[in-house]
Structure formats: structure tokens, C-alpha cells
Amino acid sequence: MKRNLYLTTRPVEEARAVYLEALGDVARPHSETVRVIDALDRVTSEAIYAKYSSPLYNSAAMDGIAVISSKTAGASEASLLTLKAGEDYVIVDTGDPIKKPFDAVIMAEDTQETEGGMVIRAAAPAWQHVRPVGEDIVAGEMILTRCHRIRPIDIGVLLSGGVTEISVYAQPRVGIIPTGTEIIEPYEDPQEGDIIESNSRMFEAMVREQGGIPCRYDIVPDEYETIKKSVLKALDDNDIVIVNAGSSAGTEDYTVHILREIGEVFVHGVAMKPGKPVILAKAYGKPVIGIPGYPVSAYLAVENFVYPVIRRFTGLSESGERNIEAVLSRRLVSSLKHREYVRVRVGRVGDRYVCAPLARGAGAAMSMVRADGFCVIPQETEGYEAGETVAVTLFCSPEEIDRTVVCIGSHDMLLDVISDMMSGESEGVRLSSTHIGSLGGLIALKRGEAHITPTHLLDEETGIYNESYIRSLFPGEEMVLVKGVGRIQGIMVAPGNPLGIKSVEDLVRARYVNRQRGAGTRVLFDYKLKQAGISPEEIDGYDAEAATHMAVAAQIAGGEADCGMGVYSAAHAMGLDFIPVGEEEYDFAMRPETLEMPEMKSFLRILTSNEFKAELEKLGGYSTDKTGEIRRIFAE
């Protein structure tokens, strides 16, 4: 055997890119079903949706008494009120259901038991200290996108959402072949000329740390045919094969010749020290990597070239907990009494990180899943002003944040679909979406806290959606409106429509649940009321607000309300009946430079794809005539 004297060496990044490109679809993960309680560190292979809402019912948010809010009217420090046990109140602990006729909770600390009953010092407004059904998780809501590594908090939320089994990527099997006539097992007594074989055991541990399953083979002597046979066997049993060593250019370095015979060698030699003599190859459709023998070289070669291949199978990008500084998008007030941990979403908009606080309740487990990190408000601190720079401990890497499209505005289930498809399309790309209504979203966009704002705001005068609102909010700026979908809005009612509701006029005789101020659906509802000549006071529940279509649907499904306005897809998902009221335009507003972000290109590619349109058809209630059209909007 001749020496292979002339390795050509490639720069590290180039070698890696060439190899991953050459592997193509080879390293594509397959999936399997596991129990949620066994799923720690596994990676989701598809989006996961909640089966049940959490809480499942209206429930007490505090220990105390459940009361009928109307019967507490007039109570004050000056005018104590005594409630009768059983009749006016019942004692509840946190989490207990709040059932009719009770509709509010007074904290234990604010009550005093007497012989006649319970003394209170303040009136309780309706729904005080009550967690409405679905406050944390709404049945049908997406809990996790695909390609998400399961953390302890995810396990908690999945189970709370009624999910007990999930589909995850199979762990890749990595065959490890130690070669060398001079190497011996660690348990034998070494003689001169012997080298204790230890690299393969280091590789086993490295593969485990990366989420693979190592499979180590017996030591193979430096003989061409024997090594070849072992490589073929390992290729049969595994998804990836590591051969160690024989990757260099010595007289007994057979690996590269064998790999050329049975497959294709893309790289032999990398400009990295230590670690130069690396072989990156493919055989029988599987990645085979030749690793040098010196331990430090071996370690670096595995880290630089085997890890990225394993990650192709696990669907994961690198991550770890890190600290960054971010500009706070909202004022954050906290008590001096305690240290507060506030969950935040983080995005890079322009050249700064922006963080938006999420739900702060202790019951809001989903906020932990949605959060990109924590911002800690120290004890003895009153909080921070909007625009202040705060320290954030990330749950993911800053690189992941950099690849996130920050979406703030109106809610629609299609955002979940796009988000999941983005996670699946390209490693590490994410859509982070926060639902505060169309108008709130446009204001966030103006303040530089969002990349895009989904909006469906009707101009009552012109009948045109969104454009006039953008013009008035962004004077002197050129903006872009990417047309989204036509969306059927309507009235959601319980299955079978027991109250026989046919139009907005019928709503005066039902319990309504509304959306928050600034939500496009609320603007539309106000417009429809005005058209029908009905005043808001005539609607029972006009002031009851829910933050998303799904939250409205959940309240109707749970019997808390009879009807509410929303989109067909939400009614469909919750098994409700739906009375169409009209079609509206749900679009995406952004600054022109946002169109140039690679992640935004992924968003637009998905928005106009047939796969996405097929998903919309499954959800129902959408039209896509204008989807993806780009309109430039400029107002002097």
C-alpha cells in the first residue's frame, strides 16, 4: 500500500458545508412515538396541539371565598358587609371550580369569619380572581412546533394540555469502529508497542451528549479487508459510521481507500490544528467519517464534523442558556417585596434585542413554553420603564433569536401553521408571535419592536382594510403590506345553535364574549352593531374580553358564554356552530427592509406555497385570491 502523501486541506466551514451539501437528503430523520413522560431531550417531529384546555373550567385563582359579585356591591372599609355561608359564598382553595351562581373570588386575607357568616371589606367585581377556562392553554392550540427539544417545562404543559404521547425524531444510531493493530482494550495489560484504545469510549459519550445512540464495534486490526467488512457491517446497523483512525496518509491508513471503493469521499484533510486528517464520505447512502487517532484531534474532528451530521438527524441546532441585554418593549412594574421572574419573548429588530413580557401569572405554564427567556426584577426594585435595557437569561442561543421573525398583532391560527412550517423548513428559523390585536401590533411595529404585524382593520368609510390605518400611523414613511388571506368572520355558537341566533340583531338575547380593544374583530363587531342600530350596553358581556379567537371559542364551548365573534377555523376547531357575518382581509404590515431578511423570505415562501394553502383548506373559512401580493403604502 502506498502512502497517501497529498491531502488537500480545506477550511473548516467550507469542508463542513461541502459535506452537508453532498449528504443531501441522506441524513433525514425518521420519527417515532414516545410517551411524554419519557420525552426529555427528544425533538418533536411535528407540531403538537393541546387536547384539553387549562384550566378546564373557570376556577379560583386564590384561596378565599367564591361570591356572587352583585351581592357584594356597596361593601367598603367604612361599610362592612356580612355574607351568609352556603348562600352568599362558599370557601374555595386555589384551583377549585367557580360555578353558578358564584362569579368572583375574594382572597382569604380580605375576609373575616364571624358567627353570622363572612365579613368583607370591599365589593368584588365580576370575575375577580377567577381564572377563565383556557386562560393558560386553549384546546386545539399549538403547544410546540416541530423541531423543538423537549424540556421539563414542556412535559408539564403537554400533560396539562391532555397530550400523553408525541411524535419525535428517532435518535440516530452511530456506529464506532476502532481500528489499529497496535491498539488494545483498556482491560488488557499493556506491553511496549500497545496503545490503550480510549477514543471510541470518548466518542460514545460525545454521541450520547448529542442525543445519538452509540454502537461501538470490536477493535479491527489494520487490514484492508477486515476494516472494509467491519465498515459494511456498521453501515448495515447504523445511520452514521465513524472509523477511527487510519484517516491519515500513513502506509497502514486504509480508511480513505476503502471509502473510495465502497462509496464517495468528499473531503480528505481539513485546515484545522489539531485534527487535520479528517475524511468526510458517504457509502450506501449513509455518512461515514474518518477521524484521526490523536485524542485531541479526534475530539475536535467529532465536534466539528460528526456533531453537525447528528444534528441533521435530531433536527436540532445548537443551544444553551445565555445572557443578553434587551430593550424592554413595555413598562414592567413589580413589588419591592419580592424578586420577580418575568417570562419574555425576545427578538432582534434592526441592531438591538427587544424583549416583550409575557403573562405573569404563576398558572401560566404556557408562558414558560413560549418564552425565550427570563428577565429578573430584583427584590427592592419597583420595575423598569419601557425602553430601558434589561438583562435577559435566554433559554435558547442568541443565534436562534437572530433567526426569529417577530410577529406582533392580530391572532389567527394560520400563524401557528406558518410557524410550524418555518421550523421544519430550515434549521433554527422561528416565528415568534404575540397576540395583542391589530392596532396594538401596528403600534409595536412603529416602535421597532416587531418585524411584521398581522392586521385586519376595516376603514368604515372606504370599506378598505388596513391601508388607511397604516397611512395614519406611519406618516412620511414607506411601508409594505403583504396581502394575507380573506377570512370569514362570524358568530360562534354552541353546537346545534340552541338560542337560534341568525344575525347580529339576535345577540341582545344572549351572553356574549368580546375581544379586547384594538382587536380587528372588535372593530368589526362595533361596525356591525352600529349598522344594526344596537348600542354596546344592550349586549350582555360586551365588556368580557378574551385575547384570541380560540379563547372566545373555548368560553362558548365551556358554556361560560352563548356566543362571540370570531373566525370559522376557531369555531371548527372547537366543534362550534358558525353563522357567517362577512369576509375580511387579514394582511401583514412591515417596513420595506424586512422583506430582505432571509427568515422573512422563508415566511413569504411558505405563505404562497401549495402546502400552506392545503392546510388552510383543512382549517376552513379562508380565501387566498390575493395571498402574497406586495403593496407599497406611502403617506405624506
Added chain:
Amino acid sequence: MKRNLYLTTRPVEEARAVYLEALGDVARPHSETVRVIDALDRVTSEAIYAKYSSPLYNSAAMDGIAVISSKTAGASEASLLTLKAGEDYVIVDTGDPIKKPFDAVIMAEDTQETEGGMVIRAAAPAWQHVRPVGEDIVAGEMILTRCHRIRPIDIGVLLSGGVTEISVYAQPRVGIIPTGTEIIEPYEDPQEGDIIESNSRMFEAMVREQGGIPCRYDIVPDEYETIKKSVLKALDDNDIVIVNAGSSAGTEDYTVHILREIGEVFVHGVAMKPGKPVILAKAYGKPVIGIPGYPVSAYLAVENFVYPVIRRFTGLSESGERNIEAVLSRRLVSSLKHREYVRVRVGRVGDRYVCAPLARGAGAAMSMVRADGFCVIPQETEGYEAGETVAVTLFCSPEEIDRTVVCIGSHDMLLDVISDMMSGESEGVRLSSTHIGSLGGLIALKRGEAHITPTHLLDEETGIYNESYIRSLFPGEEMVLVKGVGRIQGIMVAPGNPLGIKSVEDLVRARYVNRQRGAGTRVLFDYKLKQAGISPEEIDGYDAEAATHMAVAAQIAGGEADCGMGVYSAAHAMGLDFIPVGEEEYDFAMRPETLEMPEMKSFLRILTSNEFKAELEKLGGYSTDKTGEIRRIFAE
């Protein structure tokens, strides 16, 4: 049952400190033996020493030919030399033994085969491209201190050093008791009033991530006696018990009452939001922690209060890979051709991080174990100057670096002993020691790269150790010399002293192995030679250098040399005979402010402890009359 209305809330750090203090010796880990190949992420419970050296013998560092250096003299580009196969050279691959009469390797690239033999273009100096026995690991050397979390690279080095089983701390068993009449298992169909139990599954995953073994019990209804029974059972089976929830002040919150009955409650209520109603208690000598029910509160309470208790058992402090900037202590030259990964030790000296490059050979696996991180020299870069700031990727947390005493100077095995004892005494405190000889160490101390320098430099004129060297190197500064040990230096020879060596005079008829320039032992040897009227040229091997006492001993034990000077403990450890030559003073030089470092106080406490003296007696060859004396040295 009355409500527990009046929780007193304590600040988070205070609550944690109070609790850990109250637990005292309760949470002390016990240890067990595991195979090295199963030891990933386990934590050593005692220092681990190498059984064999690595390499085991002098070996080829390159693929090429082994030659007799004297026979290559005169070869050059202008005067090619042809060597005869079998006689003048043999072909070797990396790792092959280099046996007499061969004593050097020429790289394959620099040779050309002809009919008559092998043509070379340059002479090979003795020991060129030969890895001497023990270059990476010396038998008897400490590989890991106690309290070290096993990483993949450690597994490789332990096996290379002949270690196949190690003693690690047992993983703590953590009992998890979900309580609540309203909670149900995830697999049941939820009804109104039901809450799906998910916290305990989140806790299981959190305990696993921290290296504990979770043991979840069945759901217990809110009944005093039933919960008590379950807690007692869990206390029987586990090291730590978590009760969830019932930790608050509701009517059915029994946990605090039960813990007061069967044990002691130290904290009830923490100033943390979410997460306030935490109970920190002890019962039957074991930690019991009451965790609130809301998932976010539960998560934060476990992270803040259960994790530190688990770490008491695992012996670990927090860690993760992080990036810092550090000042380079030595010039670092690299080729433009490749990206180079240089292992570095990092220390915080004053207000800056300082990093010192370690051995750069690909075979130096121990350098990966010793390293605190990597400094990457990009391709197309020639390297960095000393004093430049470079980016370092740490293997541990910056906090661990902050708690490290940086020790640069002369080598003695007692440093391993102190290092191990420091790791055992206090969580996260470390001694990082680099061996470059006494004089090199004092220069590093002067440049602000070290906290302390072990030194044993003899002033031939006064016969006083160390003080005059410090005076001349630190003019105008007040310095401190902490007296270390009296140490017997002598000549190490093979067992039985086959050459019958009795004194320095006899060394002219033996193969000697020397220490590097600036080493105190070399200064002493030069002094002894001068006294004996022998010139260095008369000593065969005067220019052969080894970096530590153990490396010298290993070469004698391996037969590469007949004798060398060193300390008794090294001879003893390698089973060599020892001819005493004299006692010297091995002390620690430092700046006065170093005495104030808490970690240095730990060092001094150990130095003067009886436990340490007992260890010295086991090693042999030390006296401790002045140990721990502090001398102020000031030179104008």
C-alpha cells in the same frame, strides 16, 4: 383545619442560605464505584491517579522513518543522504515504538524511496518527532480531582491512563409526592373540578437533568394522615423529598403542619414571584421541600431550592460553556494554513482574566482535561502577541474561574494533594497549577498572570532559599513568602541502583535526564556539579529536559535514562531508588493582597492542616517545621 394566614417571606438568597446552613451535614453524598465507560456526567468522589503512563514508551509522533540521529549528520538539500533499509532506518507510523538504536523520526514527506534505500534532505537531531514515555500522562499523576463532573474527554484520558473504574458520588434519590384531592393522572378523562397532574412529571425531568434519580409516588388526596404516611414512606426510600402542593396557607394546605409534626420547618414563604409559598424543612435527617402548585411557581421553586440541595449530594456547582475575553500570557504563533484550537488555562488575577496556553500537540489529551477552555486562532492569522486580548470558550462557568487560585511555578506532588483537598473543602474552589519552574513562575507572578508561585531557588552565596530572587525581581514592592515544606532532593535511580551511584560525582558514568532551565532542581544540580568540579559537558543527557519530577522519574523507570535529580516523593511513587543529596525549601511567593482572597484562605487552611501533613507523610521526604509561616519581603 385553620388557614395558615401569616407566611413570613424571606429574600431568595437568604432563604437558601438559611436552609443549606440548617441542613448542615445532612446532605452529604456517599460514593460508589462505576466503570469509566459508564461514568459520563457522574462526579468523582476522590482524586484519580493514572495507573500507566501515556505514551507507554517512546513512540513516533509522525508517520515516517525511525533513524539513528548520529547517522543522519551532514544531510542537507545540497548534500542528500541515502539511508539503508533495516540498518539505518525502519518505516514507522504514528504511535509505533522507537527502540534502540533508533532515536529520531523523519517525516514521510521529507523522505524519498530509491532502489538503494531512503533519501533524506536534512539531518535529524536526537529525539526529533519522538514522543517520550509519559509525555501526555505520567503514571501516578493525578488525572482528576474529587468533585469533577466526568466529560467525554475525561473518559478517554482515564482509560489511556489505565483507569477502568472510578469512585463517584451516588446519585441522590428524590422522592416526589403529588398531593391534591382534585388532581388526576394525565391518562384519565378530565371532568369539571379535575386538574391534570403534570408538575411531578416536570420535576422528574428536572431531577434527571441535575443528575438525581427521581422516584414519583401515586397522587395523595388532601388528607392529613394520608399525606403524612406518604411523606414518611418517601423519607424511607429517598435522600430528598418534594411535596407538591399544599405548601400555601389554604384550608387544605396540610404540608407545613405535617412537616412541623415530623420534623422542623426553617422557611415558609419566600419573597419570589411566582413561587412564594415554598416550605424548606428537614425530617428524619433528610431535606423535605414543599413546592407550590402553580406550574411556573413550581418550576422556579425547584430551580431555586431543590437544585442547590441536589448539588449538595452530587458535589457539583453550576456550569456550562461560556465565552469570555482573556489576556494572553504568552505569545501564540500559528500557521496561516489552518484554524488552530489552543487549549488554555484561565484565571482571574485582579480585575482581568488571564489565559495561559497549554501543550499544543494533538496527542496531549491531558491538556484537554487540564484546560479551562479553548482559544481559537483563525485560519489566515499568524497568532497573537502576549498581552493581547483573545476570545476564550470556557468549558466551565466564569464563576468557577473566579474561584480558582492560579498557581504557576515549580512542580511538586503536594500541589495535587492541595488541589484535591480544595475541591473537596468548598463547592467550586479550585487550584489551577502550571509547571514552568521556579524562575518562570516568579516572572509570571510579576506580570500579573498568577496568584502564587511555588519556588525553591537557592542563593548560592547566602544559602538562603527564594528571598533574594524575589527581592531582585520585585524592586520597590512588598511581597509575601509563605513557607512551604522542607523537601529532600536526591538522585533517582532504577530499583536496586544497578550502576551503584552514590553521589553527584558518579553521574559522569550514567545517562542523565535533566529538568528545564529555570527549574529549582536544575539550579541545585548546577550548584552540586560546580561543588564537585564537574562541567555540564561531562554529563550525558544534560540537555535532555523533562518538565516535572514525575516525568524525570518516568523516564528512569522506563529505562530511557539511568538517573536524574528530583524529590523523594516522585521516586517513591515510581518505585525508584533514591540517593538523598540535600534538603531544600519549597515556598509560595505572592503579593500581599492575595492573602485576602477567600480561596487563598482555603489554600492556607489546608497547608497547615493535620490532614495535609498526614498526606505528606504518606508521600515521604518532606519536613514541615516552618510550614505556613508568613514572611514579608521588601526590597528597595
